[in-house]
Amino acid sequence: MEKQRWQDWIRERDDPRIASTKPEALDDITVLDLSYKSFAGCYCSSLLAEFGAEVLRAEPPGGDFIRKCTPYGILYRGEGLNYLSEGRNKFHITLNLEKPEARDILKSLVAQSDVLIETFRPGLMDEWGIGYERLKEINPRLIYASITLFGQFGPRSHSRMPGYDNIIQAISGNQYDNGEMLPEGKTYDECPWAVPTKAGPWIGWVVAGTYMAVGILAALHWRELTREGQALDVSAVEAYTSLEDWAAVWYQGAGVVSERFGNLNIGGWLYCFAPTRDGAVFLGGLRLEMWQAFADMLGKWDEWGAADWRDLADFSTREEQLKWAERVFAETSKYTSEELVRMAVEYGQKGRLAPITPVVAPVCSPEETMREPNWLDRGIFTPVQDPVYGEVIVAQAQYKLSETPIRTKWVCRPVGYDNEYIYLKYLGFGPRKLKKLKEAGVI
Amino acid sequence: MAEYSWESYKETKFSKPLPLKGIRVLEVCTLVLGPSGPGFLARLGAEVIKCEVPPMGDTLRSMAPFSYFFKDQSTSLIRPNPNKYWVGLDLHKPEGQQLFLELAAKADIIEENLRPGVMERWNVGYRQISAINPGIIYISKTGFGQWGQYAEENRPSNDGAAQGMSGYAWISRFPGRPPLKNRLYVCDSYGALLGEVAVLAALYYRDRTGKGQYIELSQSEAIMRTMSWVWPYQQITGQGAEPAGNRDVSICPADTFRCADDTFVAIAAPDEEEFRGLCLAMGRPELAEDPRFADHLTRLQEENALEILQIIAEWARTRTAEEIERLAEEYGFAASRVYSIKDVVESEHSRARGFLAEVDDPLLGEFLDYEFPVMMSRTSPRVRWSVRPVGFDNEYVMKYILGKSEDEIRQLYQCGALGKWAQVRGRRPPPDWDGKAGLILSRE
Numbered sequence: 001m002e003k004q005r006w007q008d009w010i011r012e013r014d015d016p017r018i019a020s021t022k023p024e025a026l027d028d029i030t031v032l033d034l035s036y037k038s039f040a041g042c043y044c045s046s047l048l049a050e051f052g053a054e055v056l057r058a059e060p061p062g063g064d065f066i067r068k069c070t071p072y073g074i075l076y077r078g079e080g081l082n083y084l085s086e087g088r089n090k091f092h093i094t095l096n097l098e099k100p101e102a103r104d105i106l107k108s109l110v111a112q113s114d115v116l117i118e119t120f121r122p123g124l125m126d127e128w129g130i131g132y133e134r135l136k137e138i139n140p141r142l143i144y145a146s147i148t149l150f151g152q153f154g155p156r157s158h159s160r161m162p163g164y165d166n167i168i169q170a171i172s173g174n175q176y177d178n179g180e181m182l183p184e185g186k187t188y189d190e191c192p193w194a195v196p197t198k199a200g201p202w203i204g205w206v207v208a209g210t211y212m213a214v215g216i217l218a219a220l221h222w223r224e225l226t227r228e229g230q231a232l233d234v235s236a237v238e239a240y241t242s243l244e245d246w247a248a249v250w251y252q253g254a255g256v257v258s259e260r261f262g263n264l265n266i267g268g269w270l271y272c273f274a275p276t277r278d279g280a281v282f283l284g285g286l287r288l289e290m291w292q293a294f295a296d297m298l299g300k301w302d303e304w305g306a307a308d309w310r311d312l313a314d315f316s317t318r319e320e321q322l323k324w325a326e327r328v329f330a331e332t333s334k335y336t337s338e339e340l341v342r343m344a345v346e347y348g349q350k351g352r353l354a355p356i357t358p359v360v361a362p363v364c365s366p367e368e369t370m371r372e373p374n375w376l377d378r379g380i381f382t383p384v385q386d387p388v389y390g391e392v393i394v395a396q397a398q399y400k401l402s403e404t405p406i407r408t409k410w411v412c413r414p415v416g417y418d419n420e421y422i423y424l425k426y427l428g429f430g431p432r433k434l435k436k437l438k439e440a441g442v443i
Numbered sequence: 444m445a446e447y448s449w450e451s452y453k454e455t456k457f458s459k460p461l462p463l464k465g466i467r468v469l470e471v472c473t474l475v476l477g478p479s480g481p482g483f484l485a486r487l488g489a490e491v492i493k494c495e496v497p498p499m500g501d502t503l504r505s506m507a508p509f510s511y512f513f514k515d516q517s518t519s520l521i522r523p524n525p526n527k528y529w530v531g532l533d534l535h536k537p538e539g540q541q542l543f544l545e546l547a548a549k550a551d552i553i554e555e556n557l558r559p560g561v562m563e564r565w566n567v568g569y570r571q572i573s574a575i576n577p578g579i580i581y582i583s584k585t586g587f588g589q590w591g592q593y594a595e596e597n598r599p600s601n602d603g604a605a606q607g608m609s610g611y612a613w614i615s616r617f618p619g620r621p622p623l624k625n626r627l628y629v630c631d632s633y634g635a636l637l638g639e640v641a642v643l644a645a646l647y648y649r650d651r652t653g654k655g656q657y658i659e660l661s662q663s664e665a666i667m668r669t670m671s672w673v674w675p676y677q678q679i680t681g682q683g684a685e686p687a688g689n690r691d692v693s694i695c696p697a698d699t700f701r702c703a704d705d706t707f708v709a710i711a712a713p714d715e716e717e718f719r720g721l722c723l724a725m726g727r728p729e730l731a732e733d734p735r736f737a738d739h740l741t742r743l744q745e746e747n748a749l750e751i752l753q754i755i756a757e758w759a760r761t762r763t764a765e766e767i768e769r770l771a772e773e774y775g776f777a778a779s780r781v782y783s784i785k786d787v788v789e790s791e792h793s794r795a796r797g798f799l800a801e802v803d804d805p806l807l808g809e810f811l812d813y814e815f816p817v818m819m820s821r822t823s824p825r826v827r828w829s830v831r832p833v834g835f836d837n838e839y840v841m842k843y844i845l846g847k848s849e850d851e852i853r854q855l856y857q858c859g860a861l862g863k864w865a866q867v868r869g870r871r872p873p874p875d876w877d878g879k880a881g882l883i884l885s886r887e
Contacts, residue, residue: 215817366610
């Protein structure tokens with residue numbers, strides 16, 4: 001029998017279209033998410049909820065401020081667009097932790113939970129009598145996960161500074177050396193864009209939340225072996241810093257402070273964005289033969305002497321990169337992005353060094369990305385049919401799994417939408433009790 | 444006190460167990476997207492065996508900032524590769540493939556980042572491995588996943604390609620300027636991190652059921668997942684998301700400002716108290732009462748946001764970053780200088796927490812590495828040792844893990860299934876290596 005092609009075989013097993021027919025990896029886990037003014041916590045609990053964890057998302061009665069952090073102040077059916085994407089699969093309850101009675105309710109929920117996520121300033125949960133030291137007495141198996149700007153200990157943990165994403169990016173070190181270079185002889189007044197530049201998305205928050213998800217899952221594995229819970233501590237600044245690859249070693253070894261290098265790459269050649277007739281492409285050739293193939297693809301094999309090149313390191317110094325970038329950009333500017341992408345694909349089939357070929361990729365707007373058939377086919381932009389918000393597009397199915405795929409059941413919930421169900425399910429509170437608690441401002 | 448659980452955390456790290464103790468990982472990975480994932484697991488205590496094709500090994504071994512090599516080692520290789528065992532294994536050879544299968548039979552997790560189908564061609568794909576070890580968790584990390592048009596075209600990818608194709612770079616720049624590639628290999632590092640969420644969820648599922656599984660991760664899809672508002676915004680408004688420089692379009696005010704001394708400070712003051720505090724600090728209390736800035740949703744509206752950010756920018760130009768940091772502390776909003784790598788490495792706070800970890804490596808000597816940034820009170824992750832030349836731990840892995848005899852090992856070298864480093868910078872040991880330091884077995 002002819003063996004089925006790998007890509008067909010695996011697609012039959014991990015296509016997001018059949019995700020709902022499969023089991024969920026975390027469907028025996030209950031997570032209490034108390035995130036406040038922090039997208040990091042919300043993102044973290046989303047990653048667990050996508051795998052089937054039952055996430056009880058507790059907000060103050062007026063809703064978390066993060067719901068109002070939305071581009072240009074736009075609301076969709078009353079909801080901010082970031083939160084609309086990150087309320088996924090969670091049950092939303094209200095709980096006013098300023099009130100002692102609410103803290104007792106929290107303790108009852110903790111007794112029945114596996115994971116607690118919180119993002120308050122360090123010390124506040126202790127002041128409320130619901131810090132880890134107290135809660136572990138109630139539930140020794142609890143995994144208590146704190147995400148803050150500077151972490152739970154160390155001299156700066158006492159800071160009261162709110163930890164917004166742009167602050168994380170600034171302190172991480174990763175904004176400082178990112179951005180366009182100031183052209184020689186120019187000033188910031190003339191080029192206000194040639195400054196340390198942060199990334200557009202909330203990457204500081206997202207990285208912190210993702211690290212915490214990894215920590216929680218490692219702690220869950222440990223708990224399976226030992227029945228022991230523990231406290232976890234992520235400083236968002238450290239989390240984002242740790243994505244940096246070489247600057248700290250360079251500074252220690254050579255005393256060099258990494259500075260902005262625009263669309264080139266201090267870490268090596270060929271690795272840059274290059275201008276084209278209609279936009280830009282990414283060029284990647286991190287092996288000598290790929291750089292040679294790129295020169296050949298442009299018809300510059302002889303003129304540039306590519307046959308005699310011996311070591312990519314010869315091209316990777318600052319001066320050489322600037323020199324070669326000028327030559328390369330002059331060539332790429334003659335073509336459209338699409339032409340260059342095609343040239344690389346064809347070179348990989350018929351070129352002198354084939355199958356070796358450089359990486360050439362278009363630089364797309366998110367609008368183009370969202371229309372791209374490849375991604376639509378792979379299910380990342382499949383609209384979610386939400387019972388409250390209707391059809392909504394959020395990025396989903398970011399990894400494909402053969403046995404326990406993730407899924408998005410709903411995108412979001414209004415504030416307190418699940419109070420009735422969750423308080424009944426976990427604490428046996430019926431309508432009369434809920435009404436009283438609501439009147440007392442507890443939920 | 445919260446600090447109780449964290450008392451002496453840094454000092455007591457090594458008297459605690461590691462959370463992934465006893466988990467064995469095989470990696471066939473190059474560059475950053477691949478090796479970083481097992482690198483995270485290695486910090487959490489998994490035993491990671493890194494297989495490289497001898498004698499040149501991982502392509503990342505060639506990469507270094509402006510060609511600066513740290514003791515002859517690639518500066519970039521260090522971060523993704525702590526605590527690993529280094530095997531020079533040639534998977535092109537049948538004997539090498541057989542060796543890999545022997546290791547796979549004893550492994551819990553396999554990670555690879557070659558083009559789709561290559562591992563299967565080498566007889567070590569998921570179908571072949573799961574037949575001998577059904578509990579295996581097997582992750583493939585690529586630019587475009589295992590199926591779909593781009594995978595069919597066998598397109599290569601890099602971090603920069605994913606930054607370009609996802610739209611991440613397009614919105615991370617100043618309006619009217621060309622798209623800006625982020626200086627981090629963010630799609631590599633983040634893709635790898637996100638991949639471990641799936642790997643560890645699969646491990647938890649295996650703890651419960653004994654079942655393994657296959658996972659595919661596309662680094663482009665991983666980074667798209669981080670771009671939260673962008674997708675519903677485009678669907679709902681019918682417009683493309685636009686770049687906004689250092690301004691956060693979802694939080695107002697939140698931006699980076701130029702100070703009197705030409706340094707830069709990031710400021711954020713979106714909630715009502717923080718905003719009032721900022722207005723007071725600027726000596727402009729009336730702004731807090733201004734209807735254009737009445738509440739957060741109002742401030743976020745384009746015209747109002749540009750207005751208030753302009754006012755703050757003019758004020759910041761008359762102050763130093765330090766003055767603004769002090770005022771933020773006093774008035775209760777957020778402000779910080781933009782830190783350089785020098786500030787990061789010299790941070791006393793990170794030292795005190797042990798995030799900056801002192802590694803005393805037998806080959807590389809003493810240096811600071813970043814510790815895994817999740818501090819775990821009972822099972823502290825940690826860096827123990829650093830990078831090694833290609834094939835450095837062959838003998839240890841063959842003898843201790845696979846129980847091979849000296850004769851068998853010799854044959855494996857002879858047929859080329861095993862090999863060691865080339866005498867090339869980035870592959871060979873540091874120049875001051877004494878021929879023994881760091882070797883576990885066979886030091887004579």
